[in-house]
Amino acid sequence: MENLSVLMTCPMSTYLEQELEKRFKLFKLWHYSSTDQFAKVNANSIRAVVGDTKIGADAKLIDTLPKLEIVASYSVGLDKIDLTKCEQKGIRVTNTPDVLTDDVADIAIGLILAVLRRLCVSDGFVRSGSWKNGDFGLTSKFSGKSVGIVGLGRIGSAIAKRAEAFGCPISYYSRTEKPNTNYKYHSNIIDLATTCEILVIACALTVETHRIVNGGVIDALGPKGILINIGRGLLINETELVAALIEGRLGGAGLDVFEKEPVVPDELFGLDNVVLLPHVGTDTEETSNAMADLVIQNLEAYSLSKPLLTPVV
Amino acid sequence: MADQAGSETNHLPLILVHRLPSFDLALTNILQTHFRILDPLHSSQPLDSFLTSHAQSVRALIVYALSPLTADTIRLLPSLEVVVGTSAGVDHIDISECRNRGITVTNAGDAFAEDVADCAVALLIDVLRRVSAGDRYVRSGLWRLRGEYTLGSKLGGKRVGIVGLGRIGSQVAQRLMAFGCIIAYNSRKKKSSVQYPYYAKVCDLATNSDILMVCCSLTSETHHLINKEVMKALGKEGVIVNVGRGGLVDEQELIQLLTREEIGGAGLDVFEEEPDVPGELFALDNVVLSPHKAVLTPESIEAVFQLSLANLKCFFSNEPLRSVVQQE
Numbered sequence: 001m002e003n004l005s006v007l008m009t010c011p012m013s014t015y016l017e018q019e020l021e022k023r024f025k026l027f028k029l030w031h032y033s034s035t036d037q038f039a040k041v042n043a044n045s046i047r048a049v050v051g052d053t054k055i056g057a058d059a060k061l062i063d064t065l066p067k068l069e070i071v072a073s074y075s076v077g078l079d080k081i082d083l084t085k086c087e088q089k090g091i092r093v094t095n096t097p098d099v100l101t102d103d104v105a106d107i108a109i110g111l112i113l114a115v116l117r118r119l120c121v122s123d124g125f126v127r128s129g130s131w132k133n134g135d136f137g138l139t140s141k142f143s144g145k146s147v148g149i150v151g152l153g154r155i156g157s158a159i160a161k162r163a164e165a166f167g168c169p170i171s172y173y174s175r176t177e178k179p180n181t182n183y184k185y186h187s188n189i190i191d192l193a194t195t196c197e198i199l200v201i202a203c204a205l206t207v208e209t210h211r212i213v214n215g216g217v218i219d220a221l222g223p224k225g226i227l228i229n230i231g232r233g234l235l236i237n238e239t240e241l242v243a244a245l246i247e248g249r250l251g252g253a254g255l256d257v258f259e260k261e262p263v264v265p266d267e268l269f270g271l272d273n274v275v276l277l278p279h280v281g282t283d284t285e286e287t288s289n290a291m292a293d294l295v296i297q298n299l300e301a302y303s304l305s306k307p308l309l310t311p312v313v
Numbered sequence: 314m315a316d317q318a319g320s321e322t323n324h325l326p327l328i329l330v331h332r333l334p335s336f337d338l339a340l341t342n343i344l345q346t347h348f349r350i351l352d353p354l355h356s357s358q359p360l361d362s363f364l365t366s367h368a369q370s371v372r373a374l375i376v377y378a379l380s381p382l383t384a385d386t387i388r389l390l391p392s393l394e395v396v397v398g399t400s401a402g403v404d405h406i407d408i409s410e411c412r413n414r415g416i417t418v419t420n421a422g423d424a425f426a427e428d429v430a431d432c433a434v435a436l437l438i439d440v441l442r443r444v445s446a447g448d449r450y451v452r453s454g455l456w457r458l459r460g461e462y463t464l465g466s467k468l469g470g471k472r473v474g475i476v477g478l479g480r481i482g483s484q485v486a487q488r489l490m491a492f493g494c495i496i497a498y499n500s501r502k503k504k505s506s507v508q509y510p511y512y513a514k515v516c517d518l519a520t521n522s523d524i525l526m527v528c529c530s531l532t533s534e535t536h537h538l539i540n541k542e543v544m545k546a547l548g549k550e551g552v553i554v555n556v557g558r559g560g561l562v563d564e565q566e567l568i569q570l571l572t573r574e575e576i577g578g579a580g581l582d583v584f585e586e587e588p589d590v591p592g593e594l595f596a597l598d599n600v601v602l603s604p605h606k607a608v609l610t611p612e613s614i615e616a617v618f619q620l621s622l623a624n625l626k627c628f629f630s631n632e633p634l635r636s637v638v639q640q641e
Contacts, residue, residue, distance in 0.1 A: 103468075106468050107444075109438065109492075114435065114444050117435050119435050119601065122602075123601050124445075126595075131588040131590065131604040132588050137609070138610055141427070141428055143428070262457045263457060276447075280447055280465065283442075284465050286466070288464060
């Protein structure tokens with residue numbers, strides 16, 4: 001095995017760093033003051049980049065590394081990678097599908113339950129001693145509520161399967177109708193938002209889906225509707241979302257992703273009907289390691305000229 | 314509005330409402346269109362003398378929420394034939410006194426099962442994936458300051474032991490199957506129609522589980538069912554979710570194990586001395602605390618009201634009652 005020179009873009013997994021170091025020549029971008037600073041010395045040696053949801057491989061980075069042959073992303077989402085440029089230059093791209101599907105779907109349901117049953121608020125109620133002064137009050141039932149899913153891919157389907165176990169009728173909006181499902185298809189997102197009580201955003205972020213959840217969709221979901229986002233922050237117009245929540249035009253929201261992580265709009269902190277998570281959809285020991293293993297396996301396969309396990313390009 | 318016994322205009326059947334002052338549910342409004350309501354709290358007489366003067370012919374009594382119904386009170390009601398409970402659990406009712414007197418007891422039946430199961434799953438996901446802790450992390454500004462939060466634990470593939478596979482336990486099992494959990498259970502008796510592996514002893518269930526979901530009723534046999542031995546058998550990574558009654562778990566022992574990091578975490582909707590919750594729990598990020606609200610949704614409340622009304626109507630029409638508690 002040639003010793004592949006790999007550039008990791010930011011800290012993402014200590015386990016992944018260790019495993020990469022055992023097998024390859026690993027460079028850590030965050031040990032340098034800037035990409036340009038790194039490039040001055042090492043630009044010509046890098047043949048592989050390992051990126052994640054924070055820093056991927058954009059046009060600038062790709063142009064800085066003339067010997068780049070493969071981008072192995074520690075994520076399933078590809079929005080931080082300039083795929084067009086990779087295709088043009090013949091650069092391979094891999095991601096980490098399937099191994100993280102369950103965890104992300106679990107978080108989606110966890111967010112729905114936390115919002116509807118006000119789990120975080122009532123936990124705070126107990127911890128503050130307020131329970132001694134009176135009961136908490138009623139919360140909203142989840143079982144049986146209609147769930148609308150935007151993007152019925154691997155993650156969307158896994159969410160649907162879980163919601164079905166709660167007796168929830170499922171409907172969805174996707175680029176195309178999927179064969180072999182019993183779920184109701186809507187050909188546009190407004191119709192979906194109008195008819196469901198809980199809207200879950202589970203699609204990939206692309207040029208077409210950028211801010212797909214806008215003011216119109218939020219209004220269609222309405223003052224009793226709940227919006228859940230486990231995709232990417234930029235799938236939702238965050239300004240419109242915050243306004244709708246503050247004004248009571250939207251019933252509640254569970255968000256694992258934001259437009260400019262780790263920045264979360266301050267206005268959300270005062271709201272009881274939102275649950276905010278620090279992008280933890282795949283953050284379990286088991287899944288982080290499985291994702292890291294897949295990155296390693298793809299890079300090993302590449303260096304041995306074997307077929308990539310999970311290629312995108 | 315109480316209509317004390319003796320009104321000539323009112324020929325509706327008489328029922329006695331048994332409640333603590335804090336429980337004044339909208340249920341009375343529903344009931345009074347069908348029954349004459351006798352409510353001791355609308356009189357200034359002490360309970361004993363009120364019942365002796367006014368309730369000697371009472372055949373049906375309804376218990377609001379968890380108001381305790383003691384043997385002493387039951388003994389003041391010589392004509393009592395049915396006690397309609399409005400909760401899933403009946404540990405606040407002196408069941409053996411009822412049994413001795415041949416008094417039928419009904420409970421909330423299926424009215425709450427979905428909501429309690431939802432709450433149990435919610436607590437489990439919250440503990441494993443640190444939902445409430447993560448929300449606190451974001452709101453405190455620590456995400457911007459410190460970056461990535463602690464890793465959680467995957468739900469899929471975990472072995473879940475259901476303690477009490479009744480109405481609630483089976484709804485919990487059905488939900489967790491969809492998450493890829495492996496289900497086993499302990500119950501008083503093995504259920505022949507059920508496919509999940511059965512363990513006659515809770516300790517054996519715990520040894521073979523990563524998670525215990527406590528969904529059974531509290532009786533003299535099940536007090537502190539989840540004790541030190543069971544919790545140790547569950548192991549250092551083990552998680553306990555309790556939506557039954559606080560008395561099912563040895564709370565002090567649980568706290569010891571949590572503070573010594575000898576158990577993975579806990580999601581609790583019930584406690585031994587509600588609303589007092591031991592302060593040691595407040596500092597822990599691997600516990601989620603809920604103020605006994607698993608049943609408190611408008612749908613569940615409406616369902617139990619309708620069920621209670623139905624039970625009372627059935628009683629007075631000599632029809633079979635729904636949701637009779639089987640007494641052993």
